[in-house]
Amino acid sequence: MAEAEGSGIDPMHQFQIEPLYGAWDPAGGSLAFTNSTLWMLLALAAVWIFMLGGMRRELVPGRWQMAVESVTGFIDDLLVRNVGPAGRKYVPYIFTIFIFILFANLLGLMPIGVLGLHPFTVTSHILVTGVMAVMSFLIVLVVGFWKHKLKFFTLFVPHGTPLPMVPLLFCIELVSFMVRPFSLALRLFIAMTAGHVLLKVFASFFIQGINAGPEYGLMVSLPSFALMLFVSALEILICGIQAYVFALLSALYINDAENLH
């Protein structure tokens, strides 16, 4: 694959997971404190500081408390609107998912490259997003079967289907249901990866344009830089949208489990 990289563009290196302090290999496995772990801890610290700042419980809230209250109110409203009043018990889970994905996405976009550091997007790995999607899916299955026992399978047969079509429709709906965790995981992972690859490719154009001389610099690097600015702004929007869509779709799937149809 090195021959295809003759021009030196390697946008996939930014997703490499590297152990920071060496690996510990107990009993054939391998544990390490990696850059992914570090950035997950940083996301945790950022969420913690954000929530702590808003828990002052003043009667007339200041700006920080207002921000925290609007985020929690937003998720509460999302669940009440999509699941009903019984959805309030899922607020801690959906809120955790939403705010962790949001902060992890945004931390990966931090412009700390000017300080010589390299940000890392935790959610750009299918393993991380896959675990979160599997958690959502398991909650749906457990709640569905606990609450409705075997009547849960009526979810796959919409109201009023004529009897001959029921087997076919059941299979189609079943497949569509089983694809849900994959699509949840894939959507977030691909959006983050594609965005960062795009930024890295434009950055490579910028550097190579400057290296090639002043004419190429003006012709190639200036538009590349403008596009980088625009794509970064778009990426910030996409971070928010992907976090919101993950939380919203999890809430909708939970609605399917709680209230069949």
Next chain:
Amino acid sequence: MEVEAARLIGAGLAAIGAGAAAAGVGYIWGSFLQGALRNPEAANGEQARLYIGFAVTELLGLIAAVIGFILLFG
């Protein structure tokens, strides 16, 4: 044909899928704008569905892009 050449051609063809998804995403926002310009008060309540529709459509386009990535960098 060498494998390398076929890979690069395949990656270029995968980008056509991304362009097709762009048509879909543009349609979603175009129809939202049409409806919003007719009935602005109703539009504010429908923004949630707008973003769900956008995310679901964008996923399909990004799947095409991922096939391109796999061919180029895998």
